[in-house]
Amino acid sequence: MTTLGLPTERVEDWQDKALATFDRLLAKNRALKVFMDSCVRCGACTDKCHYYLGTGDPNNMPVARAELLRELYRRVYTPAGRLAQRLRGGPPLDEGMLEQWNIYFWQCSQCRRCSVYCPYGIDTAEITWAAREIMASIGVAPKYTTEVIAKVYTVGNNLGIPPAAWKDSAEFLEDEMYEETGVKVELPVDREGVDVLLIPPSADMFANPDTAIGYAKIFHAAGISWTTSTYASEGGNFGLFLDHRDLKKVNKRMVDAARQLNVRKMVMGECGHAWRAAQAFTCTVSGPLDFLEAPRPQHILELTLELIRKGALDLVKSRNDDIVATYHDPCNVARAGGLVNEPREVLKAVVNNFIEMPRDCIREYTFCCGGGGGMLADEIMELRMAGGKPRADAVRITGANTLVTPCAICKAQLPHVMKHWELPVEVSGVVDLVARAMRLPGQKFAEEKSDE
């Protein structure tokens, strides 16, 4: 954790240090203060959390989770609470409370579903973020998250892919595309002076090659010059769910890369945490971004939709007729990122068979895949599968054979979820299907070649 400037093990004066962090967070965040003060324990949020629905553990009810932090808040900041604490004796933050925090604030994927149904919009993700930051400041944070962020600072991305391997992967994908299409489609790395800096989740280069191919084909067909960056090869900003300082540090890398490579636009790939962090924070945290064209940044699907509307992409929908698609709104793209219609319009432009899941669990009401917010570790597979059940149930209702989603975490989590809950459903990205339906300039499909 030293690369993060966070303690690697529990510090000695942890109770004081924790309270100091809490104080700092409350002082500079009106949201946190309002959320601490205004919960009326009405219970509207209780049955909305996928982890509660999946595990049945009452502490996973968003209100109960928030009360874990609120209990400390009352003991320190409210007159009645302080009095009660004096009568109770002992420090306000004790070992038992810390243990509960460590369990339950790492059973929240910060999906914000609860905040949609709360009368005051209390955002449990903010509360979880604050609690995690307090714990991180005293040396309590899972290695899965801290080691991943550390890799961004040393190598540039969450998976620890060094620049040479990134370039190799790009070349490999270029060869694949040439073999498939007969057209030389580039996947540039560290190229300067181009139109677009694309920042994908690093997983796209290895785990989701169809998505990477999708990006390349779209830019190629539209005649947009672009590049990836080995310095900022990760869109997925894990600081988003650990602490504010790392959020800024990871975000700043992207802006620095854009400036360094002298690009005109910054475009985020198919990644939930990337989108939420970049969309909500970049201008505020790493601005001003006057050297970039608006929107700052743009989502690949916003760009793709623009191109589709202009008619810049040659799409043959029937190429995807074997697909019966349903669309999973990733929490951080839809509910926390505002992109609900764009991905759907892109998908409907490339797929003939599209079925929506029930209305109460799509768009801003979407169920989390169960693997976000630092929850994608193997050790908690059981919890992840339990959290994915509400999503699986909804997919089952549609009868679809393909679950389409623009998020690398969802693409890593959902195949396990589908298999665990016995659904014969493949998982795919949105641009994957765009690429599948696309005829590149100069490309002839196999069936067309045989006609000659």
Next chain:
Amino acid sequence: MGIVLAIACYVSALAFGLGMCFRLWRWVRKPVLYNMPTTPGPRTIPGVVGRLVAEIVLFRSLFRGRKDLWALSWCFHVAFLLIVLRHSRYFLYPVPDWSMAIQTAGYYAAYVLAACALYLLMRRFYDNQTAYVSLNADYLILLLFLGIAGTGLTMRYYAAADLVYIKNFVLGLLAFQPQPLSASWLFDVHLLLVAALVAYFPFSKLVHVGAAVFSPSRNQRNIARELPPSKLWDFPVN
């Protein structure tokens, strides 16, 4: 007894006034860290106002959350509003027409309020999820409301207080010239309970009235990509 009630009313009003100012001031004083409206976030100010009106007048998010709770809660709050407005006749001289016009509605509202408060209280026992998170304060506030509604309703139908004396007393309080009062014990309890509620208000979850307006996830425009850099984030990261 009149002196005790007068002091209680003044202290309570002071506690409420100062307390609410303090509470709201603490919220307003804190900066907004970043732009975070829950989707769908309106992009214009009229859009935000519309969202807030839908939340405050119709409890829109709660409606999506739990329809049964919404019905109980909305009826409770509307009844509460009607009752408070009805009581204006005890504070205003001469009594305006609108105040007389809502007297009947106000009386029926008291039944609605009592029934809803009772239901909400029972809910905190039999609904396992809500019972799990309910604090002592949650039960106490509902009991307080039931006490106020109960004494009020009983007064109206079984031990009507002398209105002339009471009106005189209230107007005296408002003019800072406390008048003597000799009313039934029911009235004393009713007024003391109200004073207790009003004084307790700023130190309890009842400040959620402000949260409806101050919550950043509801009152922000969806304009994160157009904002200037914030000084709050101006710290070194290398």
